[in-house]
Amino acid sequence: MGRVVVVTSGKGGVGKTTSTAAIGAALAKGGQYVCVVDFDVGLRNLDLILGAERRVVYDFINVANGEAKLSQALIRDRRVETLYLLAASQTRDKDALSEEGVARVIGELREMFDWIICDSPAGIERGATLAMRHADQAIVVTNPEVSSVRDSDRIIGLLDSKTLMAERGERMEKHLLLTRYDAGRAARGEMLGVDDVLDILSIPLLGIIPESDEVLRASNLGAPVTLNEAVSAPARAYLDACRRLMGESVPMVIPGQKKPFFSRLFGRRAA
Amino acid sequence: MKLLSFLRPKSTAPVARERLQILLAHERLAMGQTDLVAILRQEILATIARHVEFDPERVKVQLGGAGSMSTLEIDIELPATPMPPADRLPPRRSNAA
Numbered sequence: 206m207g208r209v210v211v212v213t214s215g216k217g218g219v220g221k222t223t224s225t226a227a228i229g230a231a232l233a234k235g236g237q238y239v240c241v242v243d244f245d246v247g248l249r250n251l252d253l254i255l256g257a258e259r260r261v262v263y264d265f266i267n268v269a270n271g272e273a274k275l276s277q278a279l280i281r282d283r284r285v286e287t288l289y290l291l292a293a294s295q296t297r298d299k300d301a302l303s304e305e306g307v308a309r310v311i312g313e314l315r316e317m318f319d320w321i322i323c324d325s326p327a328g329i330e331r332g333a334t335l336a337m338r339h340a341d342q343a344i345v346v347t348n349p350e351v352s353s354v355r356d357s358d359r360i361i362g363l364l365d366s367k368t369l370m371a372e373r374g375e376r377m378e379k380h381l382l383l384t385r386y387d388a389g390r391a392a393r394g395e396m397l398g399v400d401d402v403l404d405i406l407s408i409p410l411l412g413i414i415p416e417s418d419e420v421l422r423a424s425n426l427g428a429p430v431t432l433n434e435a436v437s438a439p440a441r442a443y444l445d446a447c448r449r450l451m452g453e454s455v456p457m458v459i460p461g462q463k464k465p466f467f468s469r470l471f472g473r474r475a476a
Numbered sequence: 477m478k479l480l481s482f483l484r485p486k487s488t489a490p491v492a493r494e495r496l497q498i499l500l501a502h503e504r505l506a507m508g509q510t511d512l513v514a515i516l517r518q519e520i521l522a523t524i525a526r527h528v529e530f531d532p533e534r535v536k537v538q539l540g541g542a543g544s545m546s547t548l549e550i551d552i553e554l555p556a557t558p559m560p561p562a563d564r565l566p567p568r569r570s571n572a573a
Contacts, residue, residue, distance in 0.1 A: 351492050358500050362507050394487020401493045405500060 207238075207318040209311060210450075211340035212382075213364075215356030217327030219348045220384040223420055223430065225324040226254045227443040228344070228450070230429035233288035235447070237319040240279065243293035244336035245326035246302055252292045255282065256427025266294040269306025275313050284432055289318070299332040311339045329363060337368050342378040344411060344450075348385045349397040354405055357381075361408060380411035382446060387416045388462035399459060412446030414439050415460035513539050520550060530554050 212225045222245075229241040243251040246266065252258045257280050263273035268291070275291075282288035291314070294301065314321045325336035337343065343364050347357040361379060370377045383402060390396040403410055415438050423433040431440045438460045448455045517537040524530065534553035539546065 351496055354496055355499065355503075358503070359507075362504070391489065394489045397489050397492050397496075401489065405493070405496050 207240075207315045207321050208342065209315065209321045209323065209340045210342050210344060211323045211325055211337045211364075212344045212346060213325040213333060213337055213360050214327065214346040214353070215329060215333075215360040216348075216353045219346050219353050220382075220414070220420075221327070221346050222250050222254050222324050223424065224344065224346050224382055224384065224414070224443070225251060225322050226429040227431045227440070228447055229320070229322045230255075230282070230285060230288055231431040231440075231444050231447040232320055232322075232450075233282070233285040234432070235451075236287065238287045238289075238317070239320045239322065240289045240291060240314050240318045241322045241324060242291045242314070243324050244302075244332050245324065246293045246297055246299045246332055247295065248326065249293035249295050251324050252280075252290060253427065254424055255290055255429065257282070257290055257292070258427070261292040264292045264294040265310065266297050266301050266306075268310050269302055271306075275310065275317075284428070299326070299330065302332070302335055304335065304338075307335050308339065329359065333360075334363065334367055337364055339369060340364075340377065341370065342380070344380050344382050345406070345408065346382045346384055347402060347406070349383060349387075349391065349399075349402055351397075354397065354402055357406055361406065379408045380450070381406055381408050382411045382414065384414040385416045386413050386460070388459050392462070410457060411449055412442050413457070413459055414442045414446075513537055516548070524552065528554060 212221050212228070214221050222243075225241050229239045233239040241251060241255070242265065243249045244265075245251075249264075252261050260280050263278035265278065267273040268275050268278045278291055280290045280292065282290070291310075311321065323336045323340065326332040345357050345360060345364075347353050364377050364379055365371050368377055381403065383399060386399070387396055391398040399410070399413060417437065417439045419434045419437040419439050420430050423430040426433060430437065431443050434440055435444075442460050445455045445458075516539075517535070520537065521532060521535060525532075530552060536549070536551040538549040538551075
C-alpha cells in the first residue's frame with residue numbers, strides 16, 4: 206500500500222509544484238514507484254514543470270468520472286521510469302472533481318505505487334481540501350515571509366480537522382519545508398529565520414531549500430531540479446528532505462549559511 | 477558594532493516574528509471557537525432530540541460576545557405542539573422528522 210502525501214501551503218507561489226516535482230523525481234530516482242498528482246484543476250502546471258505538457262491526453266477528471274482508465278491517464282516520465290504523472294484537467298473547473306471519484310482514484314493509486322504525492326492548489330477551497338482529504342502525511346511548504354507563515358498556520362489547522370485522518374481521530378504527520386530561504390538575509394535580520402518559523406508553526410522540519418537560480422532554470426527546461434542539476438544546492442536540499450521523508454535521520458544544514466561579515470572580521474567578539 | 481549599526485538597515489525580522497505571534501494567537505483562538513460551536517451544536521441537538529422532536533435545520537447556535545464577556549446563543553424552533561419524547565415513540569428509521 207502506497208503512502209499518500211499532500212504538498213500544500215495555503216498561499217500561492219511558494220513552491221508547491223516545484224517541490225512536488227523535485228521530491229517525486231528524487232524518490233523515483235531512488236527506485237521508489239512514485240505518482241505525482243496535480244489537484245489544481247483549471248490551472249495545472251505540474252505537467253509543465255515535469256516537461257510532460259504535450260503528452261497529456263486523459264486527465265484526473267476523466268479518470269474520476271469514469272471516462273478513461275487510470276492506465277490511460279498515467280504519464281510515465283521519460284527520464285526516470287518509476288515516476289508517473291496524473292495531470293489535472295485544464296479545461297474544467299474545480300467543481301468537476303467529485304469526492305467519490307477522487308476517493309476511488311486515490312484508492313487505485315495506493316495499490317500501484319509506493320508514493321502518491323498530491324500537488325495541492327493554493328487557497329483553502331474545494332481543490333485544496335480534496336487534495337489533503339486522503340493524505341497520510343503532509344508537507345507544508347512555507348516561505349520565510351509573514352503572509353506565507355500565516356497561511357501555513359491556517360492550513361495546518363485544516364489538516365488537523367478536515368482530513369479523513371482527523372475525522373478518524375488520528376493525528377496527521379506534518380512536515381515543514383522551508384523554501385526560498387536566504388541564509389544571508391536571515392542572518393542580517395532581514396528575513397524570518399528557520400527558528401522563527403519553526404517556533405511559530407511548531408511542526409517538524411523536513412528541509413530548507415535555498416533561494417536559487419537553479420530552480421527557475423530547471424523549470425524553464427521542464428525538468429525537476431533534482432534531475433536537472435542534481436548537485437546544485439536546492440537539489441541537494443530536496444534529496445536530503447526525501448531521505449528524511451523515508452525515515453532516515455539526516456543532519457539539517459542551513460544551505461548557504463556563512464558567517465556574517467563582521468564576525469569574520471572580528472572573530473568571536475562581534476558574534 | 478553599535479556605532480556601525482546606522483550603516484546597515486534596521487533588522488525587520490524580529491518585528492515580523494512578533495506580529496505573527498500576536499496575530500496567530502488570535503486566529504488560532506478564533507478557529508478553535510468555530511470548532512467549539514460545531515461540537516456544542518452537535519451535543520445540544522443530541523440532548524434535545526432525546527426529549528423533543530424538532531427540525532435540525534431550524535436551529536441556530538452562535539458564539540458571540542464583546543470585550544471580556546462571551547455569550548452562547550441557542551435558538552431552536554420547536555413545533556407548536558411539542559411531540560412526546562423520542563424514547564416513547566417507536567424507533568425511527570432515519571433522522572427525518
